[in-house]
Amino acid sequence: MGLAEVERAAVSRFAADGFAGTGIRDVGRAVGLNSASLYHYVSTKEDLLAGVMRQCLEELDRVATGSVAGVDEPIRQLIRLVGAHVGMSAQNPATCRVTDQELRSLTGANLQAVMDLRDGYEARWDAVLRSGVRTAGFEVTDRKLTRLALLDMCNGVANWYRPGGRLSIGRLQLRFAELACRMVGVTALSLREDAAVQTVRLACEPGDESDVWRASA
Amino acid sequence: MGLAEVERAAVSRFAADGFAGTGIRDVGRAVGLNSASLYHYVSTKEDLLAGVMRQCLEELDRVATGSVAGVDEPIRQLIRLVGAHVGMSAQNPATCRVTDQELRSLTGANLQAVMDLRDGYEARWDAVLRSGVRTAGFEVTDRKLTRLALLDMCNGVANWYRPGGRLSIGRLQLRFAELACRMVGVTALSLREDAAVQTVRLACEPGDESDVWRASA
Amino acid sequence: MGLAEVERAAVSRFAADGFAGTGIRDVGRAVGLNSASLYHYVSTKEDLLAGVMRQCLEELDRVATGSVAGVDEPIRQLIRLVGAHVGMSAQNPATCRVTDQELRSLTGANLQAVMDLRDGYEARWDAVLRSGVRTAGFEVTDRKLTRLALLDMCNGVANWYRPGGRLSIGRLQLRFAELACRMVGVTALSLREDAAVQTVRLACEPGDESDVWRASA
């Protein structure tokens, strides 16, 4: 028993019922711990949330950064960003859902820290789009709008993808990269190599045995 | 004072803090009513939520249905669906956010009813994609995935669009329709006419004076 | 049922078990109210305490001020201060005990407000001693120490006096005034008239039926 187990249980419940809709007792029940015992591993319900959100965004940033490192062509960078994001979302759907939807549940320093991470990450996408428009013939009418559309599309994956489902993660990355390329009006030559960004399963992502997906029908 | 005011207040709070994170007293405070008085207009907190979700989905379906009625070409149908969805999302962002995110807060008959509406609506998109692939040369590798990507992209609008912002709703519809066409690999001839689907402001959508957007930074 | 009843119950319990030793449910039980219902009358447990402490100190100050108004001779002023303090303590023993012992349970603005009241009241005693020493032959070796000894002696009344006991309040005032005069080395001529300061029962002082005294043995 340790922090990781607690976080997995928490993410599982938060993803299913939302942060506000989840009681600390629910989390406890999900790890097989008295609600009081949780407080050996965690200082506050909100800190528990903030912890997993930070892990998620930090890993996302790390993967994204790594994936575009040493790659010059903007279209290949874009494909890799999509691959990274989709890979992370598909491999850690619960954590990503929580990270995407529970900003409003944070306050004070937690909120600030997570918002900073998110803003930094989004800036990375914006930079790729900008250079693509400038030097690689991206046909983008409204850069900000395109960035939002791309990110919302990719974020969606965490809402419906189930590990072990019909599509493999590799296929998913390929398809979304293809869509992204079309959205910026560019035909890519190296889709297959670039989209397959390797991502990891986060320590806080609940295992498949959890019932996160029960209520989604 | 009437049901509409109560619903507006409720949507405003639900959109800002989530259903579980909103107290019935918060809703009351937002309409200037004692929490007990709310129960003259509403039978239950959950019913209040279910009511606005139903209104939203029913209007969405009505607009979508109307927009494609009498239109034969699949690409024009798709453009109109996008226009309808984006228009609704931009004109009723709070309601659409709530509708999109609070399925998990419903139970029993409420859940069933709303899920049925949603499934019907999504089937409509699927039908357009199917006929597009069959008869209009849509380049769609995976139909279900494309539908999800399209809908997630469009749903995203409700998360960041602010009425009176930089972009008019018409522009927004145009841009998103353009993106959608690219995603299905088709060049449209009548973007401008088809995308501008007329949508209404729902009775339950809170006015601009509300502070729904405060915490979104 | 109203705030006064709640305060009486609270004072009764606080006096018996201390503020920290009293649960909000205990207070509720003592008024015959669900613990949740208390929050219709009171915003916070600490505010409940602060309220009664302020009432007590304000009334004490009012009585003391009134008792010395228009009286010139310091010894008569001293006798009246003693009469006022002893009268208040005897008529409101529970409230006075709580006020005397629970400063440490207050925080922030509550603490500041009550400390200001207390300091103002003590300054009044000091002023009488000073003028007594200067103009009325008080034999006081150490003024501050004498003030502390006098006040501690008078405060003690609230710890053991029971309304309806052996001594009437009038007798008590007389005896304590006598002791105070001796302590400052002065023989008073008008003990009987001056000591009998009229005091009131506070709205928050619990009635005799309460079991405040149970545990004192």
Added chain:
Amino acid sequence: MGLAEVERAAVSRFAADGFAGTGIRDVGRAVGLNSASLYHYVSTKEDLLAGVMRQCLEELDRVATGSVAGVDEPIRQLIRLVGAHVGMSAQNPATCRVTDQELRSLTGANLQAVMDLRDGYEARWDAVLRSGVRTAGFEVTDRKLTRLALLDMCNGVANWYRPGGRLSIGRLQLRFAELACRMVGVTALSLREDAAVQTVRLACEPGDESDVWRASA
């Protein structure tokens, strides 16, 4: 590390925040011990309290008994009782405060034992007053009331005296003895010798470095 250190920490916290307001973890933190480790030295939080109260009352009784042993004149006995009590209070203010105020926190056998000690001690004062009235011209109108006034006055010392303050303990004893003599209407001849009763610092009295006095302002 030993029982004494634990008791010192406990007294320090109890004096500052009260018994009920002090958590066992607070005590632990104050000795640099895990809360579980405290239970090697102590069987129960209440027993910890009872232990220090007993030490205090036993030492008080010992000092008082010793101080009047072999002294015949009631006035000299009274002076010595005052000297003993004031000396103990000034040298062990935290312990004496706790002992004076936390009777209500004891139960069962602990309560009985401490009440017996206290009653025995008070009886000693009463005896001195009685013999003073009978054989030494004490002008005491109400013996019980006088005893209470004397003891409350002396007990007060523990609430405001700080070791190393303006007054030495010797001075303090002298002043209080003087006040006591006046209260019983007798002029003493041997104040200086009799008042200077030697007292000890209890093993459970926290050192000056503690922050017991922080909140007293």
Added chain:
DNA sequence: GATGAATGAGGATTCATTCAT
């Protein structure tokens, strides 16, 4: 000696809801 882990009970406070007025 010391501690981390664990827990049932209870801390203050808020919850959605009811009902008499």
Added chain:
DNA sequence: GATGAATGAATCCTCATTCAT
């Protein structure tokens, strides 16, 4: 149509205490 009063259940979190290590 509106509200103040009331409540049982639940909220997050802390309590004193135990025990295996």
